[in-house]
Amino acid sequence: xxxxxxxxxxxxxxxxxxxxxxxxxxxxxxxxxxxxxxxxxxxxxxxxxxxxxxxxxxxxxxxxxxxxxxxxxxxxxxxxxxxxxxxxxxxxxxxxxxxxxxxxxxxxxxxxxxxxxxxxxxxxxxxxxxxxxxxxxxxxxxxxxxxxxxxxxxxxxxxxxxxxxxxxxxxxxxxxxxxxxxxxxxxxxxxxxxxxxxxxxxxxxxxxxxxxxxxxxxxxxxxxxxxxxxxxxxxxxxxxxxxxxxxxxxxxxxxxxxxxxxxxxxxxxx
Amino acid sequence: xxxxxxxxxxxxxxxxxxxxxxxxxxxxxxxxxxxxxxxxxxxxxxxxxxxxxxxxxxxxxxxxxxxxxxxxxxxxxxxxxxxxxxxxxxxxxxxxxxxxxxxxxxxxxxxxxxxxxxxxxxxxxxxxxxxxxxxxxxxxxxxxxxxxxxxxxxxxxxxxxxxxxxxxxxxxxxxxxxxxxxxxxxxxxxxxxxxxxxxxxxxxxxxxxxxxxxxxxxxxxxxxxxxxxxxxxxxxxxxxxxxxxxxxxxxxxxxxxxxxxxxxxxxxxx
Numbered sequence: 001x002x003x004x005x006x007x008x009x010x011x012x013x014x015x016x017x018x019x020x021x022x023x024x025x026x027x028x029x030x031x032x033x034x035x036x037x038x039x040x041x042x043x044x045x046x047x048x049x050x051x052x053x054x055x056x057x058x059x060x061x062x063x064x065x066x067x068x069x070x071x072x073x074x075x076x077x078x079x080x081x082x083x084x085x086x087x088x089x090x091x092x093x094x095x096x097x098x099x100x101x102x103x104x105x106x107x108x109x110x111x112x113x114x115x116x117x118x119x120x121x122x123x124x125x126x127x128x129x130x131x132x133x134x135x136x137x138x139x140x141x142x143x144x145x146x147x148x149x150x151x152x153x154x155x156x157x158x159x160x161x162x163x164x165x166x167x168x169x170x171x172x173x174x175x176x177x178x179x180x181x182x183x184x185x186x187x188x189x190x191x192x193x194x195x196x197x198x199x200x201x202x203x204x205x206x207x208x209x210x211x212x213x214x215x216x217x218x219x220x221x222x223x224x225x226x227x228x229x230x231x232x233x234x235x236x237x238x239x240x241x242x243x244x245x246x247x248x249x250x251x252x253x254x255x256x257x258x259x260x261x262x263x264x265x266x267x268x269x270x
Numbered sequence: 271x272x273x274x275x276x277x278x279x280x281x282x283x284x285x286x287x288x289x290x291x292x293x294x295x296x297x298x299x300x301x302x303x304x305x306x307x308x309x310x311x312x313x314x315x316x317x318x319x320x321x322x323x324x325x326x327x328x329x330x331x332x333x334x335x336x337x338x339x340x341x342x343x344x345x346x347x348x349x350x351x352x353x354x355x356x357x358x359x360x361x362x363x364x365x366x367x368x369x370x371x372x373x374x375x376x377x378x379x380x381x382x383x384x385x386x387x388x389x390x391x392x393x394x395x396x397x398x399x400x401x402x403x404x405x406x407x408x409x410x411x412x413x414x415x416x417x418x419x420x421x422x423x424x425x426x427x428x429x430x431x432x433x434x435x436x437x438x439x440x441x442x443x444x445x446x447x448x449x450x451x452x453x454x455x456x457x458x459x460x461x462x463x464x465x466x467x468x469x470x471x472x473x474x475x476x477x478x479x480x481x482x483x484x485x486x487x488x489x490x491x492x493x494x495x496x497x498x499x500x501x502x503x504x505x506x507x508x509x510x511x512x513x514x515x516x517x518x519x520x521x522x523x524x525x526x527x528x529x530x531x532x533x534x535x536x537x538x539x540x
Contacts, residue, residue, distance in 0.1 A: 046522075142528060145521040172521070210535070246540040251415040251442070252316075258412060258531045261524060265480070265532045270516040 137168030407438030
């Protein structure tokens with residue numbers, strides 16, 4: 001296979017070598033792939049750089065010449081093809097005009113064992129029923145920025161590796177390790193067994209105000225539920241403490257990723 | 271004029287009575303209106319309720335029957351027409367299918383005097399160059415939730431009353447008062463003259479970590495710049511203190527509305 005320096009020019013929209021990049025708006029479903037799920041797709045120079053630095057095995061790059069050149073350093077030694085096309089050919093392969101001018105695809109990597117992830121984490125986010133890909137991506141961006149070491153996902157969450165989540169996370173979903181919990185909320189015992197304090201974020205009036213909850217010490221996991229219904233009663237009861245962000249009267253709630261950021265900052269060890 | 275209880279059925283897509291709701295994707299520019307700017311447009315039951323409760327004079331409602339009925343209580347006594355159409359007619363007037371099923375339009379209201387706003391506020395957000403309508407809307411939502419009393423906008427900011435800002439703010443842009451600063455950053459003296467402490471949010475390493483800045487006491491204004499360039503040097507120098515949210519290595523920044531939320535929580539008097 002050519003190294004990235006040995007670029008491959010693509011002028012034919014139907015060239016099968018760029019099939020992994022074809023019709024991106026449907027790329028999250030790939031019946032031909034294990035589990036029917038799509039490849040990991042990174043868009044834009046910064047996110048492609050994060051993909052290259054991640055544990056996901058890059059298969060290929062595809063971009064306009066200028067963007068591929070910007071990636072020369074990050075992609076040095078990466079033994080995959082770099083397909084180069086003009087913006088028009090790219091748009092016709094991908095299915096829409098791509099502002100960011102460069103893409104990379106990678107295979108999925110083996111899933112992370114949740115017990116292992118808990119063991120090596122000081123601060124965790126635990127997500128229940130976060131179905132919205134943008135909120136999920138934004139939560140990973142905020143987790144990465146504010147020093148959260150890992151994310152645990154309950155069954156009701158979307159796949160963090162969906163294209164839109166990767167993009168909204170600015171690629172941080174590729175850096176912050178995550179694992180799936182099978183039994184919910186029983187698997188929260190993985191945290192209790194390790195002595196991690198579990199704080200459930202809820203708007204309930206009887207919950208402890210965030211700034212009084214003492215989350216800035218020790219190992220802490222923050223439970224976050226989806227924006228509409230919030231955490232289930234079972235999840236709140238399984239936590240060690242229920243915590244609320246004090247809010248003005250007449251305001252329903254913050255966006256879940258924003259509430260996550262406010263809470264992550266409160267426990268940040270950075 | 272009919273009260274809202276006396277609904278007006280609309281079956282003709284070209285009916286001039288719903289012209290204020292026509293072709294909404296272009297509704298932010300209205301050459302026929304003062305300043306060329308569009309009416310205030312609220313989408314969805316919750317945001318329409320907030321518009322009705324606001325200082326903006328409602329001109330009319332337009333929705334499918336079910337949504338208009340949901341608004342009966344909020345609109346009681348509101349002396350404007352409520353146009354009712356089926357979803358198809360509505361979509362053809364508005365220009366796209368409207369998930370939320372109801373709209374309201376209002377006139378703009380007289381601008382607020384910035385000195386007055388400063389005088390009656392304990393906590394303020396001051397925005398420099400926030401051009402993105404979604405970020406602007408999200409900042410107002412977060413300001414409302416976390417007890418910020420008012421927002422000051424420098425000349426480089428977008429209009430908070432643009433349709434998308436209103437929607438993303440969940441209507442809180444209609445509740446949180448805002449005013450425009452003419453001279454930037456000279457007009458920050460309005461804050462200094464009132465004894466309001468000015469804190470500039472910046473990623474600069476030499477800035478004080480947010481949790482050590484003591485912003486939870488007294489009157490405070492938080493300066494926020496746009497997501498890419500951040501605050502200008504002039505703005506940071508005009509502040510009393512430069513504050514940073516500690517962030518993990520390799521992470522550029524938080525979204526500006528998210529950074530705002532983290533900061534507003536730190537100064538919240540709620």
